Structure formats: structure tokens, C-alpha cells
Amino acid sequence: MISRTTIAREVTATGTALHAGVAVTMTLAPAPAGHGVVFHRADLGGVAIPALYDRVGETRLGTVISQDGVSIGVIEHLMAAVAGLEIDDLCVTLDGPEPPILDGDALSYAVLLEQAGRKAQDAPRNAIRLLREVWVEDGKARASLAPADHLSYHLEISFPTAAIGTQAFDVTASRAAFLQQIAPARTFGFLHELDYLKSIDRGHGASLENTLAIQGDDVLNRDLMRFPDEFVRHKILDAIGDMALAGAPLIGRFEGTRSGHGLNNALLRQLFSDPRNYEVVEL
Ligand SMILES: [Zn+2]
Structure with missing residues (x-):
């Protein structure tokens, strides 16, 4: 046990x-x-x-x-x-x-x-084991959870800036993999969105110490970067955090394309909408 x-x-x-x-x-x-x-x-x-x-x-x-x-x-x-x-x-x-x-x-x-x-x-x-695939889509964005023996994450992102471009990353969940490959990946934001964020009273704590700041095709604080593909790793970090709201560890394969917090939450709602999608097992 x-x-x-x-x-x-x-x-x-x-x-x-x-x-x-x-x-x-x-x-x-x-x-x-x-x-x-x-x-x-x-x-x-x-x-x-x-x-x-x-x-x-x-x-x-x-x-x-x-x-x-x-x-x-x-x-x-x-x-x-x-x-x-x-x-x-x-x-x-x-x-x-x-x-x-x-x-x-x-x-x-x-x-x-x-x-x-x-x-x-x-x-x-206890863990929540996937029994059949569930997925959600929104335009070009998609997120899914499918049956698998171990929990793993695969994510792909694509942004129209050379600072990011198209990135993909795949990781099988373990404490060591999380600490070494995912946890250090910092959040990121676009400088052209910061004025808008502040106009709606958000982003007041964003700084060049805590956010990778993208302007045009450059990362302004590139010296802070820990991985060349840090952006997609951070998106996996976000997905791990969002999937944690299942209330127990998942056993299955997460795949996301351009997915974010909204789709991640919709995916969990889809998962729990039908008890035939999963079973609760003792680890
Ligand atoms: Zn984040």
C-alpha cells in the first residue's frame, strides 16, 4: 500500500x-x-x-x-x-x-x-484511472485524457513569434522528472498585452524577475531562461496544476494542443460527467 x-x-x-x-x-x-x-x-x-x-x-x-x-x-x-x-x-x-x-x-x-x-x-x-478517452476542443485547441499504465503529459504549443515558435514536450510523471524537467519552467507573457492587463487591473505583480517577457521575436530577460523550450514546459506545469484539481492523482495520458486553463478545467468536468470514464483505485 x-x-x-x-x-x-x-x-x-x-x-x-x-x-x-x-x-x-x-x-x-x-x-x-x-x-x-x-x-x-x-x-x-x-x-x-x-x-x-x-x-x-x-x-x-x-x-x-x-x-x-x-x-x-x-x-x-x-x-x-x-x-x-x-x-x-x-x-x-x-x-x-x-x-x-x-x-x-x-x-x-x-x-x-x-x-x-x-x-x-x-x-x-487512491488514484483516478482512466477507463476510456475523454477530450475537449475549442477551435484549434484540444486536450484529452486517455487510458495508460502510467501518468504522462504531452503538450504542443505554437505562437507566431520566433521567441517561441512551435514547441512540444513529453514527460512521464515522477517526482524526479517533475523537479528536474518541469518545476523550474517559468511563466511567460507578452509585453504588448501588459498594458491591457493593467487596464483590467491585472498583472500588477508581473516583473522581469518572475515572468519571461516576450517582445516581438525576443525574450527581454533571456538570461533568466532555464531551458530553450521553457514555454511548453511551463504549459505542462500549468496542466499538472490544473489536473491536480481532480482531487487525486490520475493514471492516464494527458495530451494537449494549444490548451490552457479553460480547456484543462473543461476536460476534468468532461471526465467526471460520466462514471464510466474512470475508476478509483488504491495505489
Ligand atoms: Zn502558469
Whole structure:
């Protein structure tokens, strides 16, 4: 039997919210077996928001979860680190509207989680095994989950800038592969969209320290890049974070073409819309 896992002790980090631009302190704390990952807004009465696909509202500029009128945005990078390190039960407390963006990657969160240590729970770890393929499409974008013996991710992206072009990446899920190949990949943005973002009161915390900034065919802060194909790796990071909202690890093959948070969430809704699509198995 593989046990569910939580962290051994509480850890705290402070940083800037990517969209709101305000300072946020985040505390990660151990949680009992079966608790899952639950977020709390300490500044808004501590309302508990489970990190589950059916709590997702907006997805245009990051994945936002809501409960009783209280929202938390840009949870996908932290969720990717939690899923990538195979942590099942965790209590996340924030005093603001988003986790701090830190380095714009999942490695910052993974380092924090590793500092917190792992603690095995006295309960078996369950997974959601795909029994048949499910997919969603939106124009040229597509995302699918298909039966497979191991969890793996394949993603392809194509952007009309030489800074990105067409990139594809494939990874079979493991803690080591996540830490080495996916977690360091930073988020990215287009400079020409930044004025628009700020006009709708978003992107206030984006900086050349946490976001790969693309202008025309160049990456302005290229010295920050960790991989030549960092953009598609970051899209896999986002997909891992979004799939973590299934509430348990998946066993199957994820394939995405130009997919983003909206399609990722639609894919989970499609998966859970029919119990014949999956079965819950003990690992
Ligand atoms: Zn991202």
C-alpha cells in the first residue's frame, strides 16, 4: 500500500501576487488524511475553498477557485508543486487573493514543500484511472485524457513569434522528472498585452524577475531562461496544476494542443460527467 502524504511541519513564504500586485503571506500546514488540498483566505474570515475542479470559475488569466463569494486566483503553480511532489493533504492559508508568485515557476513552491518535510498518513493513496478517452476542443485547441499504465503529459504549443515558435514536450510523471524537467519552467507573457492587463487591473505583480517577457521575436530577460523550450514546459506545469484539481492523482495520458486553463478545467468536468470514464483505485 502507498500511503497518503502530508507535510511534516508548517512553512511560510511572503511575496507578490502576480495579478493583484499586493504582498501576500502564504502558510502551508499539515492536514489530516482525507482532507485534500484546501485553501483559506485569512483576510476574509478564513473561508475554506477545496482545490477541486468544480470550484473553478474564471480561467482566463490563471485558475481561480471560489466558495461562498470568496476567490483565490493563480493556484496552478502551487498545485503543480503539490501534485508533482505527490502530496495529498495540505492546508494553504493566504492573507490575500493569490499565492505569492515567487519566481514564476513551481520550483519555488517545491523547495518550500521539501523544507516542510514529508509525513506518511495512516491511509491508502487512491488514484483516478482512466477507463476510456475523454477530450475537449475549442477551435484549434484540444486536450484529452486517455487510458495508460502510467501518468504522462504531452503538450504542443505554437505562437507566431520566433521567441517561441512551435514547441512540444513529453514527460512521464515522477517526482524526479517533475523537479528536474518541469518545476523550474517559468511563466511567460507578452509585453504588448501588459498594458491591457493593467487596464483590467491585472498583472500588477508581473516583473522581469518572475515572468519571461516576450517582445516581438525576443525574450527581454533571456538570461533568466532555464531551458530553450521553457514555454511548453511551463504549459505542462500549468496542466499538472490544473489536473491536480481532480482531487487525486490520475493514471492516464494527458495530451494537449494549444490548451490552457479553460480547456484543462473543461476536460476534468468532461471526465467526471460520466462514471464510466474512470475508476478509483488504491495505489
Ligand atoms: Zn502558469
